[in-house]
Amino acid sequence: MDDPRxxxxxxxxxxxxxxxxxxxxxxxxxxxxxxKSNISDQEQFAFLESLQHYRADHxxxxxFRDRTGLKWPIDTGWPIHMGPVHHQLIKFKHFKxxxxxxxxxxxxxxxxxxxxxxxxxxxxxxxxxxxKIVCPSECSILTxxxxxxxxxxxxxxxxxxxxxxxxxxxxxxxxxxx
Numbered sequence: 764m765d766d767p768r769x770x771x772x773x774x775x776x777x778x779x780x781x782x783x784x785x786x787x788x789x790x791x792x793x794x795x796x797x798x799k800s801n802i803s804d805q806e807q808f809a810f811l812e813s814l815q816h817y818r819a820d821h822x823x824x825x826x827f828r829d830r831t832g833l834k835w836p837i838d839t840g841w842p843i844h845m846g847p848v849h850h851q852l853i854k855f856k857h858f859k860x861x862x863x864x865x866x867x868x869x870x871x872x873x874x875x876x877x878x879x880x881x882x883x884x885x886x887x888x889x890x891x892x893x894x895k896i897v898c899p900s901e902c903s904i905l906t907x908x909x910x911x912x913x914x915x916x917x918x919x920x921x922x923x924x925x926x927x928x929x930x931x932x933x934x935x936x937x938x939x940x941x
Contacts, residue, residue, distance in 0.1 A: 765853045771826060777932065779846025782921045783825035785857040786911060788814040789897040790866075798862055811858050816902035820917040822852060832941030844940040847931045848922045854911070866892035 764786065774781060788811070790798075798810060827845045835842040860866045873887035889895060903912035922928055934940040 764856050770853045774849050778849040779828045780824055780848045781826040782822050782852050784819055784852040784854045785821045786817050786819045787857050789816045789902055790860050791816055791899050815905045816899055817905045818902055819911050820914040822918050822921055830941050846935050860895050863892050866895050
């Protein structure tokens, strides 16, 4: 995965936004049988680092340059006119499901928010944590020597069309947008 300090230091100043590719690591039944309750943080870290089953099919904006005049409404997830997007995705390991207890808590928290009116987290409708355990055949295997298996058909066009990119660069260079 990418070291953010190195990756971000190589982003040119005219690129204001970096999107991330989340390499989502998943628990299998075999992983569940290896997992022990009440383990130390160090043991949990080692357990997570041993996970190999992943999917790389989710991206989202992750970093943006804070600039004078940038407007970030309180009811939005990101500022308006964040700016031109860097052409490469920074890659992160993501362990959204780390243990049976953590999965159950995660699902319950999201279900509570949905019941209070939050519109999102449709993937969190499972009632039982076991519904989030994957079949190994539905994932790729993470190895140090193999390139990532990225499902590009599932990824949105994060930079937009060429016309959009040109307009973004022009509006930011002319300071029409911050």
